[in-house]
Amino acid sequence: MAKENTEAGEPVCRVCDGRLRARVDFGSQALANALVLPGETGQEYLFRLALAMCEDCSLVQLVEEVPRGLMFRDDYPYYTSGSRFMIEHFEAWPGGCCDANSRPRTRSWSRSAPTTGSCWTWSAPPACATWGSTLQPGVRGGGGQGRAGPQRLLREVQCGGDRRGRRPGGFIYSANTFSHIPYLDSVFEGITALLKPGGVFLFEDPYLGDIVRRTSFDQIYDEHFYFFTARSARAMARHYGFELVDVEHLDVHGGEVRYTLMFQGQREPAEAVARMIAQEEAAGLHHPQTLLGFERRMQHTRRQLTDLLRSLREQGRTVMAYGATGKSTTVANYCGIGPDLVSCVVDNTRRSRGS
Ligand SMILES: [Zn+2]
Numbered sequence: 001m002a003k004e005n006t007e008a009g010e011p012v013c014r015v016c017d018g019r020l021r022a023r024v025d026f027g028s029q030a031l032a033n034a035l036v037l038p039g040e041t042g043q044e045y046l047f048r049l050a051l052a053m054c055e056d057c058s059l060v061q062l063v064e065e066v067p068r069g070l071m072f073r074d075d076y077p078y079y080t081s082g083s084r085f086m087i088e089h090f091e092a093w094p095g096g097c098c099d100a101n102s103r104p105r106t107r108s109w110s111r112s113a114p115t116t117g118s119c120w121t122w123s124a125p126p127a128c129a130t131w132g133s134t135l136q137p138g139v140r141g142g143g144g145q146g147r148a149g150p151q152r153l154l155r156e157v158q159c160g161g162d163r164r165g166r167r168p169g170g171f172i173y174s175a176n177t178f179s180h181i182p183y184l185d186s187v188f189e190g191i192t193a194l195l196k197p198g199g200v201f202l203f204e205d206p207y208l209g210d211i212v213r214r215t216s217f218d219q220i221y222d223e224h225f226y227f228f229t230a231r232s233a234r235a236m237a238r239h240y241g242f243e244l245v246d247v248e249h250l251d252v253h254g255g256e257v258r259y260t261l262m263f264q265g266q267r268e269p270a271e272a273v274a275r276m277i278a279q280e281e282a283a284g285l286h287h288p289q290t291l292l293g294f295e296r297r298m299q300h301t302r303r304q305l306t307d308l309l310r311s312l313r314e315q316g317r318t319v320m321a322y323g324a325t326g327k328s329t330t331v332a333n334y335c336g337i338g339p340d341l342v343s344c345v346v347d348n349t350r351r352s353r354g355s
Pocket of ligand 1: 014016017018054055059
């Protein structure tokens with residue numbers, strides 16, 4: 001049963017039950033991709049967007065969870081494979097785990113778990129089978145590769161393996177998905193049931209170190225529930241019986257880290273793990289105070305941006321924006337940017353038009 005992150009009104013860590021500290025509040029926010037038509041704004045779902053750090057495991061997370069039934073539905077479109085940069089990133093990936101003919105380098109890497117559509121379209125070796133490349137019906141892969149949803153994955157986990165009763169997973173990979181899921185208890189239950197001894201669970205997600213360093217507060221919206229560091233990913237791994245055995249920084253999506261987990265006692269962690277954790281501790285990424293400094297810089301950016309937009313309006317200029325992204329939802333709502341400051345937003349997805 002997934003834990004809730006409130007106990008008697010006091011927020012607690014979704015992984016270890018530690019107290020959450022240094023709440024950074026973005027105020028009342030709309031869901032990033034639940035766009036409404038002009039006449040329907042009164043019916044828009046709003047929630048309190050705030051993040052905080054666990055004082056025990058240092059995992060940064062949202063304080064409030066949006067009911068999962070409201071996200072990734074047919075009226076909450078989530079398009080993958082729209083970024084050429086990300087496609088190139090995934091095209092480059094099989095070089096690390098497959099041979100020149102896209103065959104897995106090891107036979108044990110024979111299955112994988114839900115990933116975003118673009119990752120799966122471009123990276124999945126043909127010899128691999130998958131339980132799903134989509135999270136919910138609203139997720140659209142550019143290559144139309146969605147084959148099965150999480151329901152099938154969960155059914156197979158309940159069986160303790162695949163339909164023949166095997167634990168088939170030598171390799172489970174998640175790209176820009178794992179941090180979306182608040183209820184990690186059940187996810188790790190599934191990974192534990194599916195992964196073979198010696199198997200690898202690998203995930204890549206936006207990195208808190210880059211978010212804090214760049215003050216990229218637009219990474220924070222309803223879909224991104226966790227913001228990992230190597231230190232907090234290691235604590236989470238150990239909590240669920242795994243070890244963080246490797247990390248790799250990636251220059252995509254505003255800065256990400258690819259984390260490699262195995263069952264405890266399977267492999268000594270690479271030096272890169274201790275090195276990244278030492279860098280994080282030197283930067284204070286495990287101190288709640290760091291989040292408060294991040295909040296002050298965020299407020300400064302808000303003042304600068306709104307001052308600039310007001311000044312342009314006073315000069316009689318018109319400002320238009322390109323891209324109705326999830327990230328721009330946080331910027332617009334947090335900074336109070338409406339049609340008076342930005343007259344329109346242009347986007348190439350049909351669902352966004354007119355809303
Ligand atoms: Zn914790």
